[in-house]
Amino acid sequence: MYIYADNxxxxxxxxxxxxxxxxxxxxxxxxxSSLHSAGQKAAEVLYQARVDVAQAIGADxxxxxxxxxxxxxxxQAIRSAALTGARRGKKHLVSTKIEHHAVLHTLDKLENxxxxxxxxxxxxDGIVKVEDVEKAIRPDTALVTIMYAxxxxxxxxxxxxxxxxxxxxKVVFHTDAVxxxxxxxxNVHDQQIDMLSLSGHKFHGPxxxxxxxxxxxxxxxxxxxxxxxxxxxxxxxxxxxxxxGMAAALKEAVANMEENSKTVTALRDRxxxxxxxxxxxxxxxxxxxxxPGNVNFVFEGIEGESLLLxxxxxxxxxxxxxxxxxxxxxxxxxxxxxxxxHEVAHGSLRLSLDESMTEEDIDYIVNAVPEVVAYxxxxxxxxxxxxxxxxxxxxx
Amino acid sequence: xxxxxxxMDHFRNPRNLGKMEDASGIxxxxxxxxxxxxxxxxxxxxxxxxxxxKFNTFGCGSAIASTSMATEMIKGKTVQEALELxxxxxxxALDGLPSHKLHCSVLAEEAVKAAVKDxxxxxxxxxxxxxxxxxxxxxxxxxxxxxx
Numbered sequence: 001m002y003i004y005a006d007n008x009x010x011x012x013x014x015x016x017x018x019x020x021x022x023x024x025x026x027x028x029x030x031x032x033s034s035l036h037s038a039g040q041k042a043a044e045v046l047y048q049a050r051v052d053v054a055q056a057i058g059a060d061x062x063x064x065x066x067x068x069x070x071x072x073x074x075x076q077a078i079r080s081a082a083l084t085g086a087r088r089g090k091k092h093l094v095s096t097k098i099e100h101h102a103v104l105h106t107l108d109k110l111e112n113x114x115x116x117x118x119x120x121x122x123x124x125d126g127i128v129k130v131e132d133v134e135k136a137i138r139p140d141t142a143l144v145t146i147m148y149a150x151x152x153x154x155x156x157x158x159x160x161x162x163x164x165x166x167x168x169x170k171v172v173f174h175t176d177a178v179x180x181x182x183x184x185x186x187n188v189h190d191q192q193i194d195m196l197s198l199s200g201h202k203f204h205g206p207x208x209x210x211x212x213x214x215x216x217x218x219x220x221x222x223x224x225x226x227x228x229x230x231x232x233x234x235x236x237x238x239x240x241x242x243x244x245g246m247a248a249a250l251k252e253a254v255a256n257m258e259e260n261s262k263t264v265t266a267l268r269d270r271x272x273x274x275x276x277x278x279x280x281x282x283x284x285x286x287x288x289x290x291x292p293g294n295v296n297f298v299f300e301g302i303e304g305e306s307l308l309l310x311x312x313x314x315x316x317x318x319x320x321x322x323x324x325x326x327x328x329x330x331x332x333x334x335x336x337x338x339x340x341x342h343e344v345a346h347g348s349l350r351l352s353l354d355e356s357m358t359e360e361d362i363d364y365i366v367n368a369v370p371e372v373v374a375y376x377x378x379x380x381x382x383x384x385x386x387x388x389x390x391x392x393x394x395x396x
Numbered sequence: 397x398x399x400x401x402x403x404m405d406h407f408r409n410p411r412n413l414g415k416m417e418d419a420s421g422i423x424x425x426x427x428x429x430x431x432x433x434x435x436x437x438x439x440x441x442x443x444x445x446x447x448x449x450k451f452n453t454f455g456c457g458s459a460i461a462s463t464s465m466a467t468e469m470i471k472g473k474t475v476q477e478a479l480e481l482x483x484x485x486x487x488x489a490l491d492g493l494p495s496h497k498l499h500c501s502v503l504a505e506e507a508v509k510a511a512v513k514d515x516x517x518x519x520x521x522x523x524x525x526x527x528x529x530x531x532x533x534x535x536x537x538x539x540x541x542x543x544x
Binding site: 301302303305306309310313322331341342343346379380381382383384 | 404407408410413414415424428429430431432433434435452453454455456457459460
C-alpha cells in the first residue's frame with residue numbers, strides 16, 4: 001500500500017499531460033522562433049498552449065508569459081511592479097506574513113535595495129483581513145501581493161475583495177495562485193487581478209514550468225534578458241514539451257474542477273473528522289475557507305519529522321512544517337503566524353489529497369496516524385511533562 | 397537518502413528505549429522550542445559501571461537515532477568511559493549525519509554528561525566541571541560547515 005498524500009508539494013503528472021509531452025518531444029522538435037515549417041509548427045503548438053492556459057483563468061492569450069515555474073513568475077511579477085513603482089516615486093510594497101518564500105525572499109531583497117515592505121498579520125484562521133490591506137495601502141504603495149491560497153494550511157484569501165480594493169486605489173495587485181489554479185474557479189478579468197503566478201506541477205502537469213499572467217496595460221520588466229521569446233519579456237528557447245504538458249493538464253483540471261472539488265472536499269472532511277479524534281490535536285487554518293485537498297494538523301508533544309518518517313514506513317507520503325524538515329532551526333513561518341508556539345508548531349502534519357484517492361485510503365490514514373502519534377508521545381519527554389501536569393497543554 | 401541505513405535502523409528500532417524508575421542519574425537536555433529534547437536514565441553500580449541505560453526523546457529521526465546510539469555506546473562502560481563519549485564518535489557510529497543534523501549528536505553527548513552530573517550531584521561526588529563540558533567538536537556543530 002502506498003498513499004501519496006503530498007499533492008501540495010507536487011502532483012503525479014496525468015496521462016493526458018504525459019501523452020501531450022511525449023508527442024511534443026517526438027513530433028514538435030522545431031524552435032518556435034524558426035521560420036521554417038518545423039519551427040512554425042512549434043509556434044502554433046505554443047500558441048495553442050497559451051490560449052488554453054489563458055482560457056483556464058479567464059485571461060487573453062497575450063497576457064500569458066511562460067516561465068520556469070511559480071517561483072520565477074513570483075520573482076518577475078514583484079520585481080517588475082516594484083521597479084515600475086519606483087520610477088514613479090512609489091517604493092512601498094504590501095504583502096502578508098504567510099506568503100511562500102518565493103514572495104517573501106524577493107521582498108527581503110527589495111527591502112535591502114531600498115523598498116519599504118509591510119507584511120500583514122493573519123488571524124488565527126490564517127486569513128488576511130481586507131480592512132488591514134486597505135489600512136496598509138499608502139499613496140506610495142507600488143504593489144500589493146497576496147497569495148490566493150496558502151500552501152501549508154490551505155486557507156483561501158479574500159482575493160476578489162482585495163483585488164477590487166487595489167483597483168479602486170489604483171495599486172497593482174499580484175497573487176501567487178500556485179496552489180489555487182486548477183483547483184478553484186478563477187477568472188482574472190472578472191476578479192480584477194492584475195498579475196497572477198501559476199505552476200504546472202500543482203495540477204498534474206510537469207515540474208519546471210509555470211506562467212505569469214499580466215493584465216494588458218501593466219508594464220512588465222524582464223528577469224532574464226536575451227532573445228525575443230515571450231514577446232521580449234522572458235528570454236530563452238521555450239520549454240515546449242513542458243508548456244504543452246502544463247496546458248493539457250490545466251485544461252483537464254478546469255474541465256473536471258467541479259467534480260474533482262466535490263470528491264476531494266468530501267475526502268478532506270472525512271480525514272479531518274477522523275484525525276480530530278486524536279486528543280490535544282488541532283486543525284490548522286479555516287475549516288471551510290480552505291483548499292479542497294488540504295489537511296493540516298498539529299499534535300502536541302511530538303515532532304513532525306519523526307512522524308513523517310514513520311508514516312512513510314506505513315506507506316503514507318505526507319509533509320510537515322517542523323524545523324527539521326525545513327532544514328532550518330525554526331518551524332514553519334506560517335504556523336508561527338497563526339499563533340502556534342514554536343514547541344507545538346514542530347508537531348505539524350500536512351496531508352494534501354487529490355481526486356485519485358479513495359475513502360479506503362483516507363480510512364487507512366485515519367487508522368495509521370493515531371498509532372504513530374501515540375508511539376511518539378510515549379517516547380517523548382515533552383508529552384511526559386504534559387501528562388504529569390508539569391507543563392500545561394497548549395491545545396486542549 | 398537523507399539518512400544512512402544505520403540512522404534509520406536506530407530510528408525505527410531504538411535501543412534502550414523507555415523510562416527508568418530507580419535511575420542513579422537522569423539527564424535532560426535540549427529545548428522543545430528548537431524541536432529536540434532528550435532524557436537519559438543511567439543505572440550505575442558500586443564499581444561505577446553503567447549497568448543499564450534508558451532514554452526518551454522528542455525530536456526528529458536523527459535525534460532519536462543519536463540518543464539510541466549513545467545509549468548503546470555507554471552501556472556496560474564505566475562512568476569515566478561514558479564521559480569520554482564525543483558527538484563525533486556518535487556521528488561516526490551512525491555512518492554520518494547530514495550537516496544540519498549534527499546538533500542532534502551534540503545533544504546526545506550532552507545528555508550523557510548531564511545524567512552523569514546528576515549522578516555525581518545526588519551522591520555528593522566531587523567533579524571537575526571541565527570533564528562535564530561538551531567536547532570541542534560539539535561547539536562547532538551548529539556551524540553549517542559540518543563535521544563530515
